[in-house]
Amino acid sequence: MAGETTQLRVDARQNRDRIVASARETFAADGLDVSMTEIARRAGVGVATLYRRFPTKDALVREVFAEQLEACTGEVRRAAEDPDPWRGFCRAVEKLCEMQARDRGFSAAFLTAFPEAVPVDELRAVAEEAFAGVVARAKATGRLRPDFTTDDLTLVLMANNGLATDSVETSVAASRRLVAYFLQAFQARDPLPPPVRLGLRDALG
Amino acid sequence: MAGETTQLRVDARQNRDRIVASARETFAADGLDVSMTEIARRAGVGVATLYRRFPTKDALVREVFAEQLEACTGEVRRAAEDPDPWRGFCRAVEKLCEMQARDRGFSAAFLTAFPEAVPVDELRAVAEEAFAGVVARAKATGRLRPDFTTDDLTLVLMANNGLATDSVETSVAASRRLVAYFLQAFQARDPLPPPVRLGLRDALG
DNA sequence: CGGGAAGCGGAAGGGTCGTTCCACTTGGGC
DNA sequence: GCCCAAGTGGAACGACCCTTCCGCTTCCCG
Numbered sequence A, B: 001m002a003g004e005t006t007q008l009r010v011d012a013r014q015n016r017d018r019i020v021a022s023a024r025e026t027f028a029a030d031g032l033d034v035s036m037t038e039i040a041r042r043a044g045v046g047v048a049t050l051y052r053r054f055p056t057k058d059a060l061v062r063e064v065f066a067e068q069l070e071a072c073t074g075e076v077r078r079a080a081e082d083p084d085p086w087r088g089f090c091r092a093v094e095k096l097c098e099m100q101a102r103d104r105g106f107s108a109a110f111l112t113a114f115p116e117a118v119p120v121d122e123l124r125a126v127a128e129e130a131f132a133g134v135v136a137r138a139k140a141t142g143r144l145r146p147d148f149t150t151d152d153l154t155l156v157l158m159a160n161n162g163l164a165t166d167s168v169e170t171s172v173a174a175s176r177r178l179v180a181y182f183l184q185a186f187q188a189r190d191p192l193p194p195p196v197r198l199g200l201r202d203a204l205g
Numbered sequence C: 001c002g003g004g005a006a007g008c009g010g011a012a013g014g015g016t017c018g019t020t021c022c023a024c025t026t027g028g029g030c
Numbered sequence D: 001g002c003c004c005a006a007g008t009g010g011a012a013c014g015a016c017c018c019t020t021c022c023g024c025t026t027c028c029c030g
Helices: A010-030 A036-043 A047-053 A057-080 A085-102 A104-111 A118-140 A150-161 A168-186 A200-204 B010-030 B036-043 B047-053 B057-080 B085-102 B104-111 B118-140 B150-161 B168-186 B200-204
Strands: none
Touching: A010 A036, A010 A047, A010 A057, A010 A104, A036 A047, A036 A057, A057 A085, A057 A104, A057 A118, A085 A104, A085 A118, A085 A150, A085 A168, A104 A150, A118 A150, A150 A168, A150 B150, A150 B168, A168 B150, A168 B168, B010 B036, B010 B047, B010 B057, B010 B104, B036 B047, B036 B057, B057 B085, B057 B104, B057 B118, B085 B104, B085 B118, B085 B150, B085 B168, B104 B150, B118 B150, B150 B168
């Protein structure tokens, strides 16, 4: 989805697909700290083939990440269409966190700063815009606390990211519990003092 | 505090102290991924001197970590003596999270499994026992939800760990906000369904 | 079906890391 | 003050990483 439909030879095309698939699986299971050699091995190609398609490891990460981010945006869009805005909000948060919990590389890539990665930043902006709509609707119904900000989503995602373990099931269970607590705190009914102001986005680049 | 009072030569003693101090500062500022060479350089000694005192990097991390964990326990003990049990509980969680936010190495070391590190596990057990007392008192007053478990503290600490950034101030601010949300959710007044059951401790070793 | 460009694998370059080795220095009991 | 064990610094080792290079193979156009 990052352009690059520049006609490849059919065998090269197959290899490229295998590389992306194997990279996605490996990043999901073990995080971003997997060696390029390992990814190439699992894809059944040499490292040179990998580097021919993706000139650097960052480029590969971005490619895989872009697809995930798109799925992410889709999930938010679906949540935006929920007849019940509050339920839509909850669904969005739940879905995002579950995706993150199931994919170690995703969270790492999402939270690592990519200041120069134009397409990635674009995609993220799109996802954030969609989420902003969900938030606005939920606030309008009065169920979501009015002082909820975009930073709070970042906070949730960063916190959720800290829950990563070697076992996907454990991570997902922990994530679910975390999200349940968060959603409870995000409800408007309690007039508790709003938490301190933040500048997380800036800190993340 | 880990024994080892085996008489050292005075110059060796000074070097050892400098090493621990510099390691603590460096781990706090930059996390555990600092090279041994760098730590030795900042302490003004050669790497051999470092390795003579701490046969492995893990050993050094554990030494520094043990001191922090002790401070941690002290904080919990102080919270246990608060006249208001709920306030004591809040203070304990707040203090623990702030310490974690201020020290990158601490959280990393705390959450990394050290199955074989006897003294560390001992210290952690002590801290957990003290915290269990705080929890029991808070539950007795009815302000802390009855289904709160030890796993929830682990959940909080792991989530809080995910908030680490390059700027300490940012991390602390984010941590404060996170804790405010958590404490709100931990209050008993809402009869919301208790989150799913967990097995985090097992997952962490 | 033949030639040439595109594609390929694996070895090698350059870097960093944790750790070890060894010739040299120094503290402190006699 | 002498002497040697304890202590020291910095070079060197092996393992790993990302990336590049190069001689060989394979596809595909004409």
